[in-house]
Amino acid sequence: MSKRRRLSARATAGRAGGVFLVLLCCVMVVHLVQRMRPRPAGPDxxxxxxxxxVLWGIDTAEFQLPVDPEHVEQHVALLGSDVSEQRVEAxxxxAARGVRRAAPAIAAAMKDPGxxxxxxxxxxxxxxxxxxCVDDLAxxxxxxxxxxxxxxxxxxxxELGSPKAxxxxxxAYxxxxxxxxxxxVEALGKIADRSTLPFLQSVAKAPRSSFERRAAATAIERTETLQLPDPVPSLIAQVERSSRQGEAxxxxxxxxxxxxxxxxxxxxxxxxxxxxxxxxxxxIVLAAALLAHGDPGAAALEDIAAQAPKTPTAAPTIARAALSLSER
Incomplete structure (x- = not known):
């Protein structure tokens, strides 16, 4: 390769790396701002x-959802506020309280130049x-x-987790x-739909970065897990492994x-x-999962809730909060 071509290749790689770094910084700044900016009182x-x-698509009709309908209407109305910050806070x-019916209104506010x-x-x-809201997000x-x-x-x-996405x-890729x-590619791994396997395999063969390589490998592994005749034991093992190894x-x-x-x-x-x-x-995730498992999960929550909580954030306190949703 001539010196000129080598320099050109290095310049191209440098530009690609620079773009990657800028977008990485964007992601970090967005999440930092979301964490640091003052919030109203959070959900219990x-x-x-x-x-x-609600995120998981569980039918919540049988649960007593702890959200005041009047407050919901007030916040839905604020999505059309002339003050941008009020839209964001609403x-x-x-979203923090799982008011799914507000999703189209939030999507409309997202697209509003104001x-x-x-x-x-x-x-x-x-x-x-x-x-x-797939089309709006697309x-x-x-x-x-x-x-x-x-x-x-x-x-x-x-996060939607829907094959429609x-x-x-x-x-986008x-x-x-x-x-x-x-x-x-990473988002496709969260959906893990079998129709995406050929695409993911093509990415794994010729990734544009090490991040893509890892994301494609994880997405393929997840998708193949769900194609097993009985995926449940493998999924249980994944939960146990993350707990045992002290990972998230x-x-x-x-x-x-x-x-x-x-x-x-x-x-x-x-x-x-x-x-x-x-x-x-x-x-919170595990309490929701136990509640979604019907009577066996509720029995497990009742056993935990019967214990004396040592702190306000202890497992019995959260178990009682979960059980309260099923009380009519």
Whole structure:
């Protein structure tokens, strides 16, 4: 290779690396701002558990959802406020409490030019699990003038967990040679739909970065797990492994176990719930998962709730909050 070609190749690689770094910084800044900015009083344990059930698509008709309808209407109305920050705060309030019916209104506010931080609204839509908003998020994922909105929309499409989002994510990958494209592969791993296997395998053979390689490998592993004749033992093992090794809870595996509603998962979910660190978001996820497993899960929660809580964030306190949702 001539010296000129080598220099050109290095320059191209440098530009690609620079774009990747810029988008990575965008993601970090967005999440930092979301964590640091002042919030109104957050949802209580019961509301957080209810919101998790809504995200997973669980029919909550049999539960007593702890949200005041009047407050819901007030916050839905604020999505049309002339003050952009009120729209953002209203969206966060609704998403944190699992008010799924607000998703189309949040999507409309996200697309309104008067909303100064549409990325946060895209993030909120993802946590409502409403696949009616796939087209809105797909449009945001193609936003040419907003890198942070693209990233948040791609992440939200993954959080939806719906096969309806796969085409939009594949388009996002093909349309972007930067981190947004790599995140689309990671999002496909959260959905783990068998129709995406050929695409994921093609990415694994010729990844554009090490991040893509890892994301594609994880997505393929997850998708193949769900194609097993009986995926439940493998999913249980994944939850146990993440707990035993002190890693972050494998929320994906927990969510898929909820979809199967197999009572074999209850002992592992119960033990992982008890042993989870205090103040761990994983306890909310596990409480929701046990509640979604019907009578066997409720019995496990009742056993835990009968114990004396040592701290306000202890497992018995959260178990009682979960059980309160099923009380009429």
């Amino acid at each position: 344990y019961g509301q957080q558990i209810a919101a998790t059930l 969206s966060h309030w609704l 909303t100064l931080r549409p990325c946060q609204l895209a993030h909120d839509i993802g946590f409502l699990g409403d696949d009616r 449009q945001a994922a193609r936003a040419g003038d907003s890198g942070d909105l693209r990233v948040c929309a791609i992440l939200a499409l993954g 796969t085409d939009a994510l594949i388009d 093909r349309g972007r040679g930067d981190m947004a494209g790599a995140l689309a 809870l494998d929320v994906w595996a927990v969510r898929k176990l909820v979809g199967f509603a197999d009572p074999r998962a209850v002992p592992t979910l119960r033990q992982t719930f008890i042993s989870a660190p205090a103040k761990s978001a994983g306890r």
